[in-house]
Amino acid sequence: MTGASLPWTHSPVKVGLVGAGPWARGVHARVLAAGPETRLTAVWARRAEAAHETAAPYGAEVAASFEELLDTCEAVAFAVPPFVQAELACRAAAAGKALLLEKPLAMDLPSAQRLVDAVDTAGVVSQVVLTSRYNPATRRFLAAAQSVEAVGARACMVTGAFLGGEFATPWRLEHGALLDLGPHVLDLLDAAMGPIVRVRGAGDPRRWIELTCEHASGAVSQASLSGSVNVENGITRIELFGPHPELVYDGADIDHEESLPVLRREFATAVRTGKSGELDVHRGLHLQTLMAQAMEG
Incomplete structure (x- = not known):
């Protein structure tokens, strides 16, 4: 029996979602709401109508602000452009929230480093959605x-x-x-x-x-x-x-659908144990460093 198929014995991790675009609607909201390891508590996005469309199928709240979203959850998932994620994730880490992050961490290496520093200072769990790695x-x-x-x-x-x-x-x-x-x-x-x-x-x-x-x-x-x-x-x-x-x-x-339950289980396990896995912000920073080198030619 694989780890993904073992019964979940902890309470579901309450996750708030930032973003309401196609990836947020098609993947993040659906996967986080499916449980049993996680529960989608609320969605916040720049466009309230899009946030409502993303949250409604799963009975999640629509947060009026990012700060209100933080009040509903113990972890935050991001499905927004990298420059938005880098800034908001620092604020979420400072509030003590675990982070489920998209790749790349940020648009540039200094912004990615600031995010890693914020995570390390707060001591929160982080995980990067490198989807195929969970397959x-x-x-x-x-x-x-x-x-x-x-x-x-x-x-x-x-x-x-x-x-x-x-x-x-x-x-x-x-x-x-x-x-x-x-x-x-x-x-x-x-x-x-x-x-x-x-x-x-x-x-x-x-x-x-x-x-x-x-x-x-x-x-x-x-x-x-x-x-x-x-x-x-x-x-x-x-x-x-x-x-x-x-x-x-x-x-x-x-089959990328096989990745998603594993991703959810491993993130929830990291939150409940307080221990980030291999695919954390430091992995994301390593990749951001390599991309910065490639841009130099």
Whole structure:
């Protein structure tokens, strides 16, 4: 029996949600309200009508202000642009609330560092929503990667999300694939191949960007990122090479719905034990540091 299927013996964690966009409606609210580990208490967003549409299906309150949201909960989940998250999450941490954070932590490295400092000062639990990392298939791939001696890797994460639709949001269109897709790919390469110590980037993040990563082991990996190409369903693929047979991670084989109950359970467990897991703000800061390096070229 997996940890995700064991009975939940604690009281549900009361979570307030910041944001009412497509990701907040389609994922955060639905998952947090499903329980039994969590309970969605309230939603706050800049547009009250959108907050009501997000909260109503689950019987959650609509908070009139961010401060009112904090009064309803013991943890805060964020589904807003990075520059909004970085500022509000610092305030939530100072109020003693656990944080469920989107990636990237912030728009730039100094803002991400301020958020990490706020979390460390307050001593609150944090967790970053790197969705695929909670998937059983991803975890099997990463476990297999630990048993091989990879000397090189190539990765590809390309979508057409920026060409139109709900996720072609202003911050994504302005900053491109590095900040939006980069955290996922860099996290997986770092976890599979060992710590990345240096990243060099080439290209335009709003069109296509190539990353070359140097790992502490001496291995080298490369990643192609774009949100502006016409591909059906998007492509996520990682290939590890060495004296062993090629080890492949193919996102087409992943059911992302399997990630969500695991994410919820692990966040609630962290809140109830007071111990953040591996995918906390410090992981987010590491990824933000690598993206800052890539932007330097």
